[in-house]
Amino acid sequence: MADAHDAEKFDPAVRVTSPSSNVYKTGNLAFVGEQGGNGSLPTFQEATGAPVEQHSPLGYKVQWFTIIFLNIGQMIGTGVFSTPASILTNTGSVGLALMYWVIGFVISCCALGVYLELASNFPSRSGAEVVYLEQAYPRPRYFFPTTFAVQSVLLSFSSSNAVVLAQYAFKMSDYSPSNWEQKGVAVASYTLAVVLLVLSDKLAIWLSDIFGFIKVLTLIFVSITGLVVLGGHTSVPDPHANFRDAFAGTSSNGNAMANALVKITFAYEGFQNAFNVMNEIKNPVRTVKKSAPISLLIVAIMYMLCNIAFFAAVPKDELKTAEQTAATLFFTKVFGKKAAQGLNILVIISAFGNLISVLIGQSRMIREIGRQGVLPWPKFWTTTKPFGTPIGPYLLKWGMTTLMIVAPPAGDAFNFVVDLQTYPNSIFYFLMTVGLYLIRRQRKRIGIGRSEFRCWDPAVILFLAVNLFLLIMPWYPPEGGATGGDVSFWYGTYCIVGIGIILVCGFYYWIWIYVLPYFGKYEMRQTVLTLDDGSVTHKLVKVPKDQLEQWDAEHDVSGHSIHRDTMETAKER
Numbered sequence: 001m002a003d004a005h006d007a008e009k010f011d012p013a014v015r016v017t018s019p020s021s022n023v024y025k026t027g028n029l030a031f032v033g034e035q036g037g038n039g040s041l042p043t044f045q046e047a048t049g050a051p052v053e054q055h056s057p058l059g060y061k062v063q064w065f066t067i068i069f070l071n072i073g074q075m076i077g078t079g080v081f082s083t084p085a086s087i088l089t090n091t092g093s094v095g096l097a098l099m100y101w102v103i104g105f106v107i108s109c110c111a112l113g114v115y116l117e118l119a120s121n122f123p124s125r126s127g128a129e130v131v132y133l134e135q136a137y138p139r140p141r142y143f144f145p146t147t148f149a150v151q152s153v154l155l156s157f158s159s160s161n162a163v164v165l166a167q168y169a170f171k172m173s174d175y176s177p178s179n180w181e182q183k184g185v186a187v188a189s190y191t192l193a194v195v196l197l198v199l200s201d202k203l204a205i206w207l208s209d210i211f212g213f214i215k216v217l218t219l220i221f222v223s224i225t226g227l228v229v230l231g232g233h234t235s236v237p238d239p240h241a242n243f244r245d246a247f248a249g250t251s252s253n254g255n256a257m258a259n260a261l262v263k264i265t266f267a268y269e270g271f272q273n274a275f276n277v278m279n280e281i282k283n284p285v286r287t288v289k290k291s292a293p294i295s296l297l298i299v300a301i302m303y304m305l306c307n308i309a310f311f312a313a314v315p316k317d318e319l320k321t322a323e324q325t326a327a328t329l330f331f332t333k334v335f336g337k338k339a340a341q342g343l344n345i346l347v348i349i350s351a352f353g354n355l356i357s358v359l360i361g362q363s364r365m366i367r368e369i370g371r372q373g374v375l376p377w378p379k380f381w382t383t384t385k386p387f388g389t390p391i392g393p394y395l396l397k398w399g400m401t402t403l404m405i406v407a408p409p410a411g412d413a414f415n416f417v418v419d420l421q422t423y424p425n426s427i428f429y430f431l432m433t434v435g436l437y438l439i440r441r442q443r444k445r446i447g448i449g450r451s452e453f454r455c456w457d458p459a460v461i462l463f464l465a466v467n468l469f470l471l472i473m474p475w476y477p478p479e480g481g482a483t484g485g486d487v488s489f490w491y492g493t494y495c496i497v498g499i500g501i502i503l504v505c506g507f508y509y510w511i512w513i514y515v516l517p518y519f520g521k522y523e524m525r526q527t528v529l530t531l532d533d534g535s536v537t538h539k540l541v542k543v544p545k546d547q548l549e550q551w552d553a554e555h556d557v558s559g560h561s562i563h564r565d566t567m568e569t570a571k572e573r
Contacts, residue, residue, distance in 0.1 A: 023047065023557050024446045029138055030557040031446050036124025039283045043124045044448055046138035047557040048145075048526065049131070050371035050538055052124045053279060057384045057534045058364075061205050062281045064291045067274040069212025071295035073357025074270025076215045076302075078164040081327035081347050083267050084307050089320050090260035094311050095246030097260075101307055104264035105300040108271050110463040112292055113455035114433055115272045120285045120452040121439055127368025128275040128361075129432055134372065135442075136435025142513060142524070142540070145372040147505040151424055152369060154501060156396055158358050159404035162186040165351035168344045171328065186405045193355040194398045197363070201389045204360055211353025218346045219302035222327070225334060226309020234334055239312040255491075258473030262422060265470070267303065271296045276361035285452045359397060366393035373526055373538030382537040423474065423498035430467040436460060521545050525552075526559040 024031045024044075033042045034052035038060060043052050062070075088097045118132045125131040130148060137144045166185035170177045177185075197204040229239045251257070274292055278284045310319065310326045313333040319326060327347055331340035367390040370381020380392045436455070443449065474495055517523055522542040529537050538559060543551045556562055 026442075026445045029442070031442070032558055034124070036279060038124055038279055038281060040123035040285060041452060043122045044443070044446070045122055045125070045131075045135050046442075048138055048141055049134050050125070050368060050373070051528055051536045051558060053534070053536045055534055056279045058201055058277075058280050058388070058390070060280055060282050061202060062274075062277050064287050066205055066209055067281070067288060067291035068295040068298070069209045070273045070277070070357055070360065071271050071292060072215060072299055073208050073212045073353050074273040074361060075268055075295070075299045076219065076270075076350055077161050077354030077358075078168075078325075078347060078351050079263075079267040080219070080303055080306055081350070082164070082325040083263050084310050084326040085319050086263055087260050088316065090251065090256040090263070092249040092251035092256075093247045094242045094316060096250050098246075098304070098307060098311075100260055100264050101267075101300070101303050103261075104268050105296070105303075107265060107463065107466050108268040108296055108300075109293075110455075110459035110466075112271055112296060113459045114436055114463050115275050116285070116289060116292070116453045117451055117455040118432070118436060118439070119275050119278055119288065121443070122278075123284045123452070124279050125368070126277055126279040126364045128272055128278075128365060129428060130365055130368040130372070132432050132435060132439075133428060136432065136438045140509075140513075142372075142374055143506075143509055145369070146374045146509040146512070147502060148428065149369045149372065149374045150505040150508060151428075151501055152366065153375070153396065153400075155424065156362070156366065157400040157404040158190070158355060158362075158397065159186070159401050161351050161354050161358075162190040162401065162405060165189050165348055165355070168347045168351065172341050172344050172348075183405050187402050189352060190355060190401050190405070191398065193352065193359060194394050197356065197359050198389055198391055198394050199387055201384075201387075204356070204389070207356050208353075208360060211349065211356055215350050215353055216298065216302070218350060219306055221346075222309050222330070223302060223305035226305060226312050226330075229309065229312045229334060234313075236313050236333055242311040242316050253478065254473055254476045255478040258470065258476065259478075261466070262470060262474070265466070266422070268296070268299070270357070271299075273357060273361040276364040280364075289453060359394065362397060363390045363393040366390070366396060371535075371537040373540045378529065378537045378539050379531060382535045383531055384533045384535060388533075423471075423495050424502055426467060426470045427498070427502065430464070430471060433460060433464045433467060517542070523548060525555070527555065527561075528559045 022033050024033070030047040031044050032047045033044045035042045035054065036052050037055045045052075084097070087100055088094065091097045091100060115128070119128075122131050122135060130145075130152075133144045133148055163182070163186045166177075166182045166189065169185055169189075170182065196207060228234060229236050232239060271292065274281075274288055274295075278288070281287050310330050314326065314329045319329060325347075328340055328344065331343045335343065367381055369375060370378050370392065375381055381390075383392065384390060437460075443451070475492055478491055513524060520542070522544050524540050525543045525548075526538045526540055529539050531537070554562055
């Protein structure tokens with residue numbers, strides 16, 4: 001691998017010296033090498049990307065164990081307690097359902113490899129997909145940042161886990177809440193999570209570690225109890241019934257298989273959470289390369305043992321048709337109804353911990369979007385004042401989540417909104433995976449060589465194929481026909497609306513970058529702002545066409561202002 005610290009080893013077409021960095025040009029792209037403060041190799045990125053923060057205003061508090069618990073915290077929400085029943089319903093058999101959890105682990109390992117290579121290319125940038133899409137597709141200028149930004153803002157809500165938390169809170173008693181009482185508890189729980197994280201970033205990391213540890217203990221408790229059930233030491237009459245002829249009833253419906261795969265990948269969603277905080281980790285690539293696989297392996301083992309526990313205690317047909325989740329049925333069968341009500345506290349803790357972990361990761365993602373300059377008021381999204389936390393992204397998450405809890409009625413509308421988040425994400429995951437090959441090509445063209453970590457091509461291809469499958473198969477009709485999905489209207493509506501949102505984002509980009517500048521006789525240029533807290537962000541500004549030559553002479557490709565003495569020195573050279 002080429003030593004990225006040694007600039008003389010690079011052989012770009014054109015080299016331009018600026019006050020802040022070295023620029024390597026190839027075609028109409030300009031790549032900037034900037035050193036972050038987290039001990040990583042320099043980040044080489046196309047100059048339209050958000051500038052590297054040489055000193056992270058959020059500090060470097062993320063340790064190896066925090067990486068493990070950040071990932072575990074997002075992976076283990078309420079899915080492991082509810083998903084097993086839906087996986088069984090879609091696959092039709094216990095044997096295939098268990099195989100799907102193994103398949104999900106293999107797919108997630110491939111995806112983790114893709115993320116590790118992308119992160120090793122940009123080790124001083126937080127925000128994960130924000131950065132990787134921005135750098136894989138730098139042209140048309142600002143198109144992907146704008147599209148991903150608008151889509152992320154529109155779909156920036158975590159209402160499902162907050163609602164499930166509220167449901168379980170009421171299940172601990174015999175009280176049947178009204179719809180608005182349930183929504184009130186959901187909003188209150190999410191508000192509490194946001195307030196805690198806004199007040200202190202150190203507290204946020206501490207809470208992530210604590211709740212992550214409790215989640216692991218919870219799954220260990222369920223797993224050990226399941227082994228006790230299998231040993232015949234409980235009141236469950238025949239714990240081996242579901243494992244005899246385990247593949248009986250296996251489904252052959254393509255839509256059901258696709259839905260099962262979507263749910264499995266969603267259950268493992270969160271293995272990439274640590275990539276959202278890369279610039280807050282010392283020696284990030286080396287640290288994440290060790291910690292992230294550990295978190296994924298722990299979760300995979302716990303998922304498999306918990307599913308075995310559920311199948312040991314709950315009859316297959318009862319698990320398919322019950323309105324309660326697999327965890328509630330399991331606790332009821334093993335400990336009785338009263339004990340099961342009390343044990344729901346474990347699910348509540350898991351759901352709240354998930355809110356914490358997701359908030360931490362997505363706040364960094366939204367902050368990185370703001371630093372690209374494509375959203376209005378970049379200072380609002382970027383600043384960490386007054387508490388040293390990304391308050392702007394937290395407030396956006398709170399507002400959108402509260403709206404999505406309160407506005408949609410229960411049933412079809414709520415299920416539709418939840419499904420709507422998945423399809424645009426599948427599109428961007430597919431493009432991001434393709435983008436890995438584009439980034440490899442970019443690095444080769446400017447002479448950087450291989451990144452610090454390189455994913456095996458078979459793993460990349462498998463993850464690419466899975467994402468393509470997840471894009472195609474939701475269009476295949478379910479067994480119930482056009483209205484046989486989890487909503488009473490056409491099953492593919494959320495796919496159409498998801499694509500429509502992306503097209504609206506593209507239309508917004510075209511108006512903003514081309515139409516308005518054409519009639520306004522100006523062009524968009526980027527400038528670099530350094531805020532009082534040390535945050536660094538791009539801001540897009542309108543430059544009249546008659547001032548473009550002067551502007552370009554006074555700014556480098558990243559948008560830094562070039563001082564006169566530096567310009568004179570450059571002329572002498």
